[in-house]
Amino acid sequence: MADVPSLKSLLITIALGLALVGMMGWSRSSYAAPQFGQGLNAGPPSPLPILQGPREPRLSKKQQQAILKMNYEKMKKQAAALAALAKSLQKDIDRSNVNVLPVAVIKKAKKIQKLAKSIQNTARGY
Numbered sequence: 001m002a003d004v005p006s007l008k009s010l011l012i013t014i015a016l017g018l019a020l021v022g023m024m025g026w027s028r029s030s031y032a033a034p035q036f037g038q039g040l041n042a043g044p045p046s047p048l049p050i051l052q053g054p055r056e057p058r059l060s061k062k063q064q065q066a067i068l069k070m071n072y073e074k075m076k077k078q079a080a081a082l083a084a085l086a087k088s089l090q091k092d093i094d095r096s097n098v099n100v101l102p103v104a105v106i107k108k109a110k111k112i113q114k115l116a117k118s119i120q121n122t123a124r125g126y
Contacts, residue, residue: 075122082115 059067089108096102 071122071125075119078115078119078122082112082119085112085115 085108089105089112092102092105092108096105
């Protein structure tokens with residue numbers, strides 16, 4: 001059976017690791033904006049206009065840079081919130097004991113997971 005300190009350190013490590021993955025290890029060169037005009041609609045035009053999906057408008061370089069900057073600022077705020085949640089989760093776990101684990105701890109861990117997933121999706125560009 002896993003002892004409580006290793007479970008606590010595992011939860012904190014996972015939460016902070018996910019936050020750092022979104023913030024570190026990627027730069028402009030490795031994080032490319034989505035290529036517009038590619039994908040399902042990239043083939044030759046459909047003979048039937050009804051079957052043709054909506055085309056995405058091309059964005060200028062200035063608009064692409066503005067989107068990247070907005071995403072970066074959003075990730076910074078989310079990472080700060082994630083770190084605060086992880087610290088408060090650690091305090092909640094410290095206050096509990098082996099026999100009693102508050103429901104708030106489980107809810108907070110789920111919130112951390114959702115926030116980390118949101119950071120990951122923002123880093124991917126969607």
